[in-house]
Amino acid sequence: xxxxxxxxxxxxxxxxxxxxxxxxxxxxxxxxxxxxxxxxxxxxxxxxxxxxxxxxxxxxxxxxxxxxxxxxxxxxxxxxxxxxxxxxxxxxxxxxxxxxxxxxxxxxxxxxxxxxxxxxxxxxxxxxxxxxxxxxxxxxxxxxxxxxxxxxxxxxxxxxxxxxxxxxxxxxxxxxxxxxxxxxxxxxxxxxxxxxxxxxxxxxxxxxxxxxxxxxxxxxxxxxxxxxxxxxxxxxxxxxxxxxxxxxxxxx
Amino acid sequence: xxxxxxxxxxxxxxxxxxxxxxxxxxxxxxxxxxxxxxxxxxxxxxxxxxxxxxxxxxxxxxxxxxxxxxxxxxxxxxxxxxxxxxxxxxxxxxxxxxxxxxxxxxxxxxxxxxxxxxxxxxxxxxxxxxxxxx
Numbered sequence: 001x002x003x004x005x006x007x008x009x010x011x012x013x014x015x016x017x018x019x020x021x022x023x024x025x026x027x028x029x030x031x032x033x034x035x036x037x038x039x040x041x042x043x044x045x046x047x048x049x050x051x052x053x054x055x056x057x058x059x060x061x062x063x064x065x066x067x068x069x070x071x072x073x074x075x076x077x078x079x080x081x082x083x084x085x086x087x088x089x090x091x092x093x094x095x096x097x098x099x100x101x102x103x104x105x106x107x108x109x110x111x112x113x114x115x116x117x118x119x120x121x122x123x124x125x126x127x128x129x130x131x132x133x134x135x136x137x138x139x140x141x142x143x144x145x146x147x148x149x150x151x152x153x154x155x156x157x158x159x160x161x162x163x164x165x166x167x168x169x170x171x172x173x174x175x176x177x178x179x180x181x182x183x184x185x186x187x188x189x190x191x192x193x194x195x196x197x198x199x200x201x202x203x204x205x206x207x208x209x210x211x212x213x214x215x216x217x218x219x220x221x222x223x224x225x226x227x228x229x230x231x232x233x234x235x236x237x238x239x240x241x242x243x244x245x246x247x248x249x250x251x252x
Numbered sequence: 253x254x255x256x257x258x259x260x261x262x263x264x265x266x267x268x269x270x271x272x273x274x275x276x277x278x279x280x281x282x283x284x285x286x287x288x289x290x291x292x293x294x295x296x297x298x299x300x301x302x303x304x305x306x307x308x309x310x311x312x313x314x315x316x317x318x319x320x321x322x323x324x325x326x327x328x329x330x331x332x333x334x335x336x337x338x339x340x341x342x343x344x345x346x347x348x349x350x351x352x353x354x355x356x357x358x359x360x361x362x363x364x365x366x367x368x369x370x371x372x373x374x375x376x377x378x379x380x381x382x383x384x385x386x
Contacts, residue, residue, distance in 0.1 A: 003265060003268075003269070004265075004379070005258075005261040005262045005264070005265035005266075005378070005379065005380055006261055007261075007265075008260075008261045008264035008265045008268065009257055009258070009260060009261030009264070011264075012260060012261070012264065013257075072344075075254055077256045077257055077260070078254060078256070078257035079254065079351065092352075094348075095347075095348035095351065095352060095355055095358075096348065096355065096358050099358050099359075100358070101355065101357070101358050102357055102358070102368055102369060102370075103354055103357060104326075104369075104371065106371075107354045107357060107371060107372070108354075110354055110376075111352050111354040111355070114351070114352045114353070114354070114377075115351075115352060117257065117261060118254055118257050118258075118351060120257065
């Protein structure tokens with residue numbers, strides 16, 4: 001059998017994207033989806049052409065955070081991202097609705113490959129990828145297919161999260177992936193992750209305090225933008241090392 | 253259309269393989285069409301013909317081999333063949349499987365034991381089985 005033609009489809013699909021930022025963590029529940037979705041929302045409000053890819057096929061949630069409701073994709077040389085609040089969204093959600101997606105590794109990898117191959121992203125300033133927790137097929141697939149990929153690693157200050165995130169950082173660094181930095185989320189009291197970043201020689205992007213008001217803003221983009229977490233995140237996106245992903249392209 | 257994206261990927265793949273073999277012309281392409289993906293074959297053929305104009309694949313004989321979808325239950329080992337996707341699934345579910353064939357595993361259970369741990373054995377979707385070049 002020949003090389004999988006979908007790999008060529010993926011190259012074509014991603015060819016118009018300036019930057020791809022992949023939001024990862026070894027652990028679940030650290031706020032990857034919230035960070036990814038808010039960054040997309042803030043970037044869209046800055047006037048950037050932004051795509052948001054929810055690659056958590058077992059538990060898609062970006063659409064819930066944004067309050068997208070039921071949606072479907074238009075077809076044009078593949079499927080076009082669903083435009084909502086200025087964000088081009090792609091998620092497994094329209095396909096599976098409220099069902100589970102019981103996919104084993106090989107099937108999961110094939111489903112991700114297919115999805116990546118058929119999306120017609122067009123031109124984007126930035127694609128933000130919300131990853132599922134862990135270091136399985138989705139992480140390995142996105143790293144294999146997207147050549148100019150940068151990882152933003154998210155953790156909480158919990159020892160449980162820091163231990164696993166430390167492993168992930170070691171893996172990414174040992175294998176020469178581009179790690180933008182470590183972002184500490186849901187901080188209560190003093191931040192704790194800076195020493196982990198230093199230990200691995202990556203940038204400490206900053207800390208985002210726990211925001212009890214977030215839950216009330218879920219499903220409402222306007223309220224989301226007014227949360228403390230969004231305001232902190234916006235400041236971090238304007239500063240080094242994230243700012244290069246969220247600057248507008250200079251006119252030629 | 254989705255068929256266009258599939259055809260683009262196939263043409264890109266065969267042209268790349270031919271270039272790596274230093275071939276100037278592709279004479280034959282064998283494409284397997286797994287019926288689970290329920291592609292519109294006429295649209296797919298049309299897209300292939302348009303996309304290969306002016307490329308080394310122009311003029312190649314294209315052979316299509318259709319493959320019936322076959323599933324297996326990982327719990328009891330039962331295997332079965334799917335006939336018509338449209339009679340098995342609702343319109344939206346069938347569309348989902350059209351885009352991502354693995355999603356059949358979301359919508360069907362094992363007809364023998366009722367298990368929900370299914371895998372696709374054959375007939376998944378489009379792939380290039382072989383090409384001949386000169």
